[in-house]
Structure formats: structure tokens, C-alpha cells
Amino acid sequence: MRIWTSEHVFDHPWETVTTAAMQKYPNPMNPSVVGVDVLQRHVDAGGKLHSHRLLSTEWGIPAIVKSLIGTCRTKTYVQEHSVVDPVKKTMELKSSNISFTNLVSVDERLVYKPHPQEPDKTILTQEAIISVKGVSLSSYLEGLMANTISSNAKKGREALEWVINRLNAEIEEFAASARGTMRNSIAAAAFAEK
């Protein structure tokens, strides 16, 4: 069994990071995630939002292999449960694979909170528990997977930055268009008064 942990600070407020995390896919850093579905979602009596999601991933298996084994079987699936508490400002995300569970289990946990010293920033703590089953090289394979998880975590953080930029650009575009409309209305009103 291998445990991998990491901590990262985003230079954005918690609300921005959480909004981006809910819309993380698609993004160019994680091209293997090809499908995301919400299976269940509700706000509990404590006001926390629970979401159960299914992620489909495609690892670029060569076409000839796909044609031999049938395309349905080249996707791997991950299920994810997230809880967002808007009062305490925490978002916790847990995911585990539901494909190949007889061979490997990867359980990940991510927690996003405002940075305790710098409230306009967000701290992400992340951990993964990896277990390869029934194979004598399991320790080595677990090490390989930990490296993959580490580089994927870096991509995941870059992905959030990408989504945040996209959302900010959309807001700016909307504001610019609203300003343009207002200027036109004022000009038209001024002209009409003459």
C-alpha cells in the first residue's frame, strides 16, 4: 500500500476555486477524462451540497486493440463524492476507481479551504492511497502509480487555474458588453434630448 500526500496554495479565493472545481472538466490538462455525469445531488439538512459523480476516462488505447476488445471496454470509471459547506467554506472530494477493482484500488481525497493566514487564497490538501493487489511487484507498481498521481495532481492544479482564467474572461467579456450597451443607451438618450 502506498500513501501519497501533497499541499498546494492557489492564489484565488475559496469561492473561485470551488466554482472552478465543480466545472473542472473538460480542460486541456486532463484530456483522458472524456465523460462526467452527476448521479445524485442534494443539499442536506445542514446546508451542505453532496454530489455523486461518475467520471469516464479513456487512456488512448491504440485503435487495433480497441477493435479486438470492443470499444466499451476501453473506458475506466471513477466515482466521486463531494461535499461543499458554504458556511465553513470547505470542499471535500473523495474518489475511487470502480473499474479494475480486483487489480488495483486508488482512493483519493482532496480538501479545499481558505488559507488560514491569507483569506484571499485557498489551500488544497490532497492524499491518495494506492493498493495493487495480488502481484509480487506490488510495491514497485504502487511507486509508479504514486508518480503518476503526483504528475496528474500537478496537471489537475493547472487545470483549475485554466478554468478560473476561462471563467474570469467570460465575466470580463460580459461586463465589457454591458458597458458598451450602456454607453450606446446614454448616447441615444442624449441625442434624443437635443
Next chain:
Amino acid sequence: MNSVGEACTELKREYDQCFNRWFAEKFLKGESSGDPCGQLFKRYQLCVQKAIKEKDIPIEGLEFMGPSKGKTENSS
């Protein structure tokens, strides 16, 4: 982003748009009452459940479970 069921992608997009707006403009600002996306979610969910069965994806009856942590309010 696509859905696991190709036929569900458009329903998913409509629901996602509604949810993302509600999440950022209402939920995170402390106004979680009301569920403007309920109808869209129901239609989308029916489609996804069908696709999951057809593709034999090993979800253990998740969509048939109620809220797992004991509290009962279910807005989906």
C-alpha cells in the same frame, strides 16, 4: 464535456448550465433554498441511469440510494 451516455449529453449541458449558475450565484452566497434545476436534473438522470445499465457500469445502486449521511432533505 460529454455524458457517459451519448444521448444524454445535451440534457447534461442544460442541467450543468443551470446548476453552475445556481451554485455560484446562490448556493455559495448562502441562499441554498429553492431548486431551479430539479426538472432538468430528473430528465438528465433518467437518461444517465439507462446508459449506465446498458453499458454495465459497476455502480452499486448509487442512484437508488437516498442521501447517505442520515439527513433527509433531497432536492434532486
